[in-house]
Amino acid sequence: MKIILTGGGTGGHLTPLVAVAEKLKAKLGSEANILYVGSGAEMEKQIMAENGIATKFVISGKLRRYFSLQNFVDFFKVPIGFVQSLWLLLVFMPDAIFSKGGYVAVPIVLAAWIYRIPIMIHESDSAPGLANQFLAKFANRIAIAYPTAEEYFPKERTALVGNPIRFQITEGDPRMLRQELGFTESRKTLLILGGSQGSKIINDAITNILPQLLQHFQVIHQTGQDHYEDVVREAAIMGIKAGHDGYYAAPFMNANKLRDAFALSDLVISRAGATFITEIAANEKPAILIPISQSANNHQQMNAYALAKIGAALVLEESNLGEHILLEKINHILSDEQLQQNMKAAIKTFYHPNAADVIANSIIEIAGTK
Numbered sequence: 001m002k003i004i005l006t007g008g009g010t011g012g013h014l015t016p017l018v019a020v021a022e023k024l025k026a027k028l029g030s031e032a033n034i035l036y037v038g039s040g041a042e043m044e045k046q047i048m049a050e051n052g053i054a055t056k057f058v059i060s061g062k063l064r065r066y067f068s069l070q071n072f073v074d075f076f077k078v079p080i081g082f083v084q085s086l087w088l089l090l091v092f093m094p095d096a097i098f099s100k101g102g103y104v105a106v107p108i109v110l111a112a113w114i115y116r117i118p119i120m121i122h123e124s125d126s127a128p129g130l131a132n133q134f135l136a137k138f139a140n141r142i143a144i145a146y147p148t149a150e151e152y153f154p155k156e157r158t159a160l161v162g163n164p165i166r167f168q169i170t171e172g173d174p175r176m177l178r179q180e181l182g183f184t185e186s187r188k189t190l191l192i193l194g195g196s197q198g199s200k201i202i203n204d205a206i207t208n209i210l211p212q213l214l215q216h217f218q219v220i221h222q223t224g225q226d227h228y229e230d231v232v233r234e235a236a237i238m239g240i241k242a243g244h245d246g247y248y249a250a251p252f253m254n255a256n257k258l259r260d261a262f263a264l265s266d267l268v269i270s271r272a273g274a275t276f277i278t279e280i281a282a283n284e285k286p287a288i289l290i291p292i293s294q295s296a297n298n299h300q301q302m303n304a305y306a307l308a309k310i311g312a313a314l315v316l317e318e319s320n321l322g323e324h325i326l327l328e329k330i331n332h333i334l335s336d337e338q339l340q341q342n343m344k345a346a347i348k349t350f351y352h353p354n355a356a357d358v359i360a361n362s363i364i365e366i367a368g369t370k
Contacts, residue, residue: 002033002094008102012275014047019164021053023360039104058084060104085111095367101132113138118366124163124274125299126306128152140366162352163278164359166255170282172263181248188334189218191265198224205321207234218246220261225251272304281351286333286343287313312346
């Protein structure tokens, strides 16, 4: 059985695809022939190679919601990517397509529709992006993670299944990472996640209060590849050496390191991407969410406030990231055990442990109708 996976080149799109691929391989065994088709971004190559998934790439154009000269350039990329997709699908001729959305998925899904190949799409966020709103017209089945997304899609083809995540993310061992980092059991640990590519705004907010944080807590800080050197340099200026005295910084953590970091942490400070939220929920961790102020369709803000509404997380806007308020909120949560328990119980409701399994079964089912 041949399955093509496609979706935008961020970690939030890629790791759910890997989770579904793992389930497909487990169910189909040697019959599974899985191919990822993306834009050729470095993160796509790295994540797919780490997980043994074959890759092909097509040219893709992005539609931005703001004026940019790049929109004119990308306009001409779209037909090129579509022709490439037609040829790729003609050669590979998959039994089904599973798309996570994003601009890179558009030419692949359209080409699949031309060939009448069954299509399933998945929407991670509380409100869909432009790509998935458009691609829903061509999809046989639509999976969503938030009930609020249902209003954007045809009800007869839409099902609430949750966000698929790698099952290993809940199997962390805090003892191993504590020993590796030289952390102690006597101090609580913060996990800082700025998204798969990092966040300068969050990095700056953390480094500004790092000396105060390290007086009481330990910090695991995923900075993003492009920001790592700056963060380490800023910390050094304050007399803090990364990798010592309760502070660990890394440009990116693979699945094994991240799962141990979740297990070790007492509070997560994160962007409000759907995948990170699901991973936080799966590990039942209290969280401070800092949504991107200009995310597409404001999806991160909508995700974050959906959790805040039921007490599952505290939300801080980027404009409110002054050092005093951030430090105050961290201290407030970590000094109140009852609040932590309430947040853990509430955020757990956002985790659907069988999401990847349900999606894989559905892909196999529609593939059998080809």
